[in-house]
Amino acid sequence: MxxxxxxxxxxxxxxxxxxxxxxxxxxxxxxxxxxxxxxxxxxxxxxxxxxxxxxxxxxxxxxxxxxxxxxxxxxxxxxxxxxxxxxxxxxxxxxxxxxxxxxxTPAKLVAKKNAGFDGTASGLKGKRLGVQRATTHQCSAEKLYPGAELVLYGTQEEVWQDLSAGRLDAQLSDSLQAYEGFLALDAGKDFDFLGDAIDDIECQGxxxxxxxxxxxxxxxxxxxxxxxxxxxxxxxxxxxxxxxxxxxxxx
CATH class of the missing domain: 3.40.190.10 (Periplasmic binding protein-like II)
Structure with a gap:
C-alpha cells in the first residue's frame, strides 16, 4: 500500500x-x-x-x-x-x-499634460480613448466612459504610438505599465496620468x-x-x- x-x-x-x-x-x-x-x-x-x-x-x-x-x-x-x-x-x-x-496594480488614464478635460465620463465624452482589445481596460472603458469614442488595438505598444502621434486624446491601461513603459520614457515626457485610479473590481478583477x-x-x-x-x-x-x-x- x-x-x-x-x-x-x-x-x-x-x-x-x-x-x-x-x-x-x-x-x-x-x-x-x-x-x-x-x-x-x-x-x-x-x-x-x-x-x-x-x-x-x-x-x-x-x-x-x-x-x-x-x-x-x-x-x-x-x-x-x-x-x-x-x-x-x-x-x-x-x-x-x-x-x-x-x-x-490599478488601472489609470493617461493624456497630454494640461489636456483641458478631466478623467470623468463627461470629461471624456466625444474624446478618442484608446485601449488594448480584449482586456479588462476595454471592459472598464465601455462601462465607465460610454460617451467616449473607443479605439481598440491589438497591443499596448500600438496604443502608446497613437497617443504620442496625437491620434488619441487619452488611453486606459495598467498604471505601472503606463509609467514604466511610457511616462518614464522620452516618448511620454509630455503626458501624465489623468484622474484617480480606476475603481472597478467587476472589470479589473x-x-x-x-x-x-x-x-x-x-x-x-x-x-x-x-x-x-x-x-x-x-x-x-x-x-x-x-x-x-x-x-x-x-x-
Missing part, C-alpha cells in the same frame, strides 16, 4: 516533474514582457515563468501568443498555462481557472494570476504554491526590484 508521500507523488507528478511546461506569453507588454532585437523574451512575467518552471522541475517552453487569442489558445491546448499579466475576473473564470494573484484550464486543478494548485514559495524566500522581491521601484504585489 502506498504511503502518504507516494500518494502525493502520484497526485502531483504530472505538474512537478516530467515533460515541458508550455507557458503562453505575449512579448509585447513591457516591462512585464517584451522581445529584444535578437528575439529573446524579457520582463517580469518571463522571469516569473522561468522561476516557476525551475521550482517544478520542468523545462520551460515559452509560447508567444497575441493577447486577444490567449484564452482560445489555452483552451485549444496550445500551452498549459498563461503567465501574461492576465487579471483574475469573474467573466474570465466562466471559461478558465486561475492561481492566486502574483501582483495587483482582484489582481493578475496564472491562467489554466478548468480541468487542470492539480497544476493550478502547484502553481499557486510556487507563487507562495517565491514570495516567502525573497525571490519575488529580487525580481520585483529588477523592474519596479515599488512593491507590485499589492494588498
Amino acid at each position: 502506498l504511503g502518504l508521500a507516494g500518494l502525493l507523488a502520484l497526485a502531483t507528478g504530472t505538474t512537478t516533474a516530467g515533460g515541458p511546461l508550455r507557458v503562453g506569453v505575449e512579448g509585447a507588454y513591457p516591462p512585464f514582457s517584451w522581445k529584444e532585437a535578437d528575439g529573446t523574451l524579457k520582463g517580469f512575467d518571463i522571469d516569473m515563468a522561468m522561476e516557476v518552471c525551475k521550482r517544478l522541475n520542468r523545462e520551460c517552453v515559452l509560447v508567444e501568443q497575441e493577447w486577444d487569442g490567449m484564452i482560445p489558445a489555452l483552451l485549444a491546448k496550445k500551452f498549459d498555462t498563461i503567465i501574461a499579466s492576465m487579471s483574475i475576473t469573474e467573466e474570465r473564470k466562466k471559461k478558465i481557472d486561475f492561481t492566486i494573484k502574483y501582483y495587483n 482582484v489582481g493578475a494570476g496564472f491562467a489554466v484550464r478548468k480541468e487542470d486543478s492539480t497544476l493550478r494548485d502547484a502553481l499557486s504554491q510556487t507563487i507562495l514559495d517565491i514570495r516567502a524566500d525573497g525571490s519575488y522581491k529580487a525580481m520585483n526590484d529588477q523592474y519596479f521601484a515599488v512593491d507590485i504585489y499589492g494588498n
Whole structure:
C-alpha cells in the first residue's frame, strides 16, 4: 500500500516533474514582457515563468501568443498555462481557472499634460480613448466612459504610438505599465496620468494570476504554491526590484 508521500507523488507528478511546461506569453507588454532585437523574451512575467518552471522541475517552453487569442489558445491546448499579466475576473473564470494573484496594480488614464478635460465620463465624452482589445481596460472603458469614442488595438505598444502621434486624446491601461513603459520614457515626457485610479473590481478583477484550464486543478494548485514559495524566500522581491521601484504585489 502506498504511503502518504507516494500518494502525493502520484497526485502531483504530472505538474512537478516530467515533460515541458508550455507557458503562453505575449512579448509585447513591457516591462512585464517584451522581445529584444535578437528575439529573446524579457520582463517580469518571463522571469516569473522561468522561476516557476525551475521550482517544478520542468523545462520551460515559452509560447508567444497575441493577447486577444490567449484564452482560445489555452483552451485549444496550445500551452498549459498563461503567465501574461492576465487579471483574475469573474467573466474570465466562466471559461478558465486561475492561481492566486502574483501582483495587483490599478488601472489609470493617461493624456497630454494640461489636456483641458478631466478623467470623468463627461470629461471624456466625444474624446478618442484608446485601449488594448480584449482586456479588462476595454471592459472598464465601455462601462465607465460610454460617451467616449473607443479605439481598440491589438497591443499596448500600438496604443502608446497613437497617443504620442496625437491620434488619441487619452488611453486606459495598467498604471505601472503606463509609467514604466511610457511616462518614464522620452516618448511620454509630455503626458501624465489623468484622474484617480480606476475603481472597478467587476472589470479589473482582484489582481493578475496564472491562467489554466478548468480541468487542470492539480497544476493550478502547484502553481499557486510556487507563487507562495517565491514570495516567502525573497525571490519575488529580487525580481520585483529588477523592474519596479515599488512593491507590485499589492494588498
